[in-house]
Amino acid sequence: xxxxxxxxxxxxxxxxxxxxxxxxxxxxxxxxxxxxxxxxxxxxxxxxxxxxxxxxxxxxxxxxxxxxxxxxxxxxxxxxxxxxxxxxxxxxxxxxxxxxxxxxxxxxxxxxxxxxxxxxxxxxxxxxxxxxxxxxxxxxxxxxxxxxxxxxxxxxxxxx
Amino acid sequence: xxxxxxxxxxxxxxxxxxxxxxxxxxxxxxxxxxxxxxxxxxxxxxxxxxxxxxxxxxxxxxxxxxxxxxxxxxxxxxxxxxxxxxxxxxxxxxxxxxxxxxxxxxxxxxxxxxxxxxxxxxxxxxxxxxxxxxxxxxxxxxxxxxxxxxxxxxxxxxxxxxxxxxxxxxxxxxxxxxxxxxxxxxxxxxxxxxxxxxxxxx
Numbered sequence: 170x171x172x173x174x175x176x177x178x179x180x181x182x183x184x185x186x187x188x189x190x191x192x193x194x195x196x197x198x199x200x201x202x203x204x205x206x207x208x209x210x211x212x213x214x215x216x217x218x219x220x221x222x223x224x225x226x227x228x229x230x231x232x233x234x235x236x237x238x239x240x241x242x243x244x245x246x247x248x249x250x251x252x253x254x255x256x257x258x259x260x261x262x263x264x265x266x267x268x269x270x271x272x273x274x275x276x277x278x279x280x281x282x283x284x285x286x287x288x289x290x291x292x293x294x295x296x297x298x299x300x301x302x303x304x305x306x307x308x309x310x311x312x313x314x315x316x317x318x319x320x321x322x323x324x325x326x327x328x329x
Numbered sequence: 330x331x332x333x334x335x336x337x338x339x340x341x342x343x344x345x346x347x348x349x350x351x352x353x354x355x356x357x358x359x360x361x362x363x364x365x366x367x368x369x370x371x372x373x374x375x376x377x378x379x380x381x382x383x384x385x386x387x388x389x390x391x392x393x394x395x396x397x398x399x400x401x402x403x404x405x406x407x408x409x410x411x412x413x414x415x416x417x418x419x420x421x422x423x424x425x426x427x428x429x430x431x432x433x434x435x436x437x438x439x440x441x442x443x444x445x446x447x448x449x450x451x452x453x454x455x456x457x458x459x460x461x462x463x464x465x466x467x468x469x470x471x472x473x474x475x476x477x478x479x480x481x482x483x484x485x486x487x488x489x490x491x492x493x494x495x496x497x498x499x500x501x502x503x504x505x506x507x508x509x510x511x512x513x514x515x516x517x518x519x520x521x522x523x524x525x526x527x528x529x530x531x
Contacts, residue, residue, distance in 0.1 A: 186345070189345045190341070190344045190345045190348055193345055193348040193349055193352055194348050196352055197348055197351050197352045197355065200352065200355035200356055200359055201355055203359060204355055204358060204359045218457065218458040218461040218462070219461075220366070220367055220461055220462075220464075220465040221465060221469065222367065222465050222468040222469045222472055222488075223365040223366055223367060224365060224366070224367070224368050224491075224492070224495065225364070225365045225492070225495070225496075226364040226365060226366065227495065227496070227497050228497065232364075237457075286368075288364065288366065291457050292457065293456070293457055293458035293461070294456065294457070294458065295456075295457045296453060296454050296455065296456065296457065297451045297452065297453060297454070297455040297456070297457060297460050298453030298454065300457060300460070301451075301453065304371055304524075307371060308371050308372070308373065308374040309374055311373070311374075312371075313370050313371040313372075313373060314368070314370060314371075315368075315369050315370075315371060316366040316367065316368050316369070317366045317367045317369065317461060317464065318364055318365070318366035319365065319366045319367060319461060319465075321365060324461065324462040324465040324466065325408070325409070325462060327456075327458030327459065327461060327462045328397065328408070328458065328459060328462060
């Protein structure tokens with residue numbers, strides 16, 4: 170008859186895990202709030218070059234993105250393997266850049282329209298010819314502030 | 330004596346597992362984006378009304394060819410020495426009007442930092458990576474010189490001050506105080522980096 174089993178002394182009580190869900194939820198909410206879902210799927214290779222003298226791109230609402238690079242494997246059969254420009258979700262020609270910038274600029278709030286930056290996210294294997302065409306188009310629509318987006322790192326790694 | 334009071338409690342033991350599952354999903358998908366890059370201003374498309382005449386010795390011409398070789402002032406150089414060359418050029422102080430320069434006062438090089446212009450030309454077939462490296466070195470040359478002066482005047486690196494000035498979290502009083510200093514250092518070595526249109530020749 171062991172109805173009243175005597176508790177053994179010296180046994181460490183189990184750690185209460187009741188608050189574990191709370192802790193995990195806290196972490197969960199943190200990550201949920203900081204997560205930014207990508208707004209456009211990349212259709213081009215986009216390995217950015219490295220640079221050390223960078224400045225941070227603050228305030229996302231003031232930035233217009235232009236992606237340049239060779240189409241990824243699944244698009245190479247239709248678009249070839251030469252670097253292309255991606256605006257929003259589609260491949261474009263350098264001549265479309267001006268219209269795109271004007272269109273994006275019109276979407277922004279009035280007070281932001283003069284302080285917009287164009288972020289060029291260019292694959293490091295792209296040729297400068299295409300970039301020069303883009304720069305020329307940007308100058309035509311007076312979007313003069315550009316940011317060559319790069320990874321933080323030693324710039325000499327680009328040469329390999 | 331078994332007493333039953335209302336509905337039985339739902340077992341919440343698996344709640345942690347569910348939360349962990351969600352947590353891991355968000356952990357994996359999160360990319361805390363830190364976009365950074367080289368800020369540049371493009372020249373306006375309308376040419377200036379008056380033609381600006383710049384003496385040849387005040388221009389430091391950097392030319393990148395299609396295989397990534399570098400020609401600085403008609404001299405084939407290695408990319409690693411570009412920063413020092415650019416610094417030497419900017420800091421030269423040929424006419425002796427620059428009181429803070431430490432250059433060699435070479436009469437064949439730039440007059441003073443406010444007149445010195447770096448002109449960057451590239452080929453259409455130059456790799457973007459090489460171009461960025463060159464840009465980085467030239468911006469680095471300016472930053473090095475500005476850091477030196479900022480260190481002398483305010484005991485603090487210029488890049489540091491600028492980063493704080495541009496940071497949106499900095500309070501407006503601190504910004505106001507920094508604005509003057511940043512402007513002052515910028516004026517000591519104004520960034521005159523011209524990007525000419527691309528050449529198609531080899």
